[in-house]
Amino acid sequence: MGEKRIDPPSRPVDGDINDQVEIVNRDPNRVYRLASPNNLVGVDLLTRYGFVVETSRKDGPRILGGPTAADGAALTFMGDVLMSAPVEVERKMQERARKTADNYQRAVGSSRQDLGGGIYSRPWERDGMPHSDEYVERMRS
Numbered sequence: 001m002g003e004k005r006i007d008p009p010s011r012p013v014d015g016d017i018n019d020q021v022e023i024v025n026r027d028p029n030r031v032y033r034l035a036s037p038n039n040l041v042g043v044d045l046l047t048r049y050g051f052v053v054e055t056s057r058k059d060g061p062r063i064l065g066g067p068t069a070a071d072g073a074a075l076t077f078m079g080d081v082l083m084s085a086p087v088e089v090e091r092k093m094q095e096r097a098r099k100t101a102d103n104y105q106r107a108v109g110s111s112r113q114d115l116g117g118g119i120y121s122r123p124w125e126r127d128g129m130p131h132s133d134e135y136v137e138r139m140r141s
Contacts, residue, residue: 032084035080036079054083
């Protein structure tokens with residue numbers, strides 16, 4: 001019991017596509033997501049928000065280790081479709097999600113102060129996003 005525990009570095013747990021697949025030839029002004037073509041919160045929903053299906057093209061994004069796709073065919077990985085949108089679209093989606101959470105909080109009669117800082121203003125969060133290292137340290141102390 002005298003040995004100090006060594007944990008691997010913290011990683012995002014929010015479904016970031018980087019945890020699922022590696023995409024090469026990314027456009028730095030776009031965000032990428034894998035979406036299911038078979039459910040309501042997949043391809044159809046992301047299309048409504050401004051995402052487009054990425055297709056195979058010369059110099060376009062590719063899924064490293066994914067199946068080979070013919071020119072113009074959708075890029076897929078394990079049945080999901082690769083989609084992308086401008087960074088601004090993602091920012092607006094996150095802002096909309098924050099507003100929804102705040103509205104829910106108001107509807108149930110709680111304020112940020114009542115909940116010890118609220119879900120988007122906890123001391124171990126910055127810019128409304130959890131930072132795992134700080135959270136882990138807070139939980140350990």
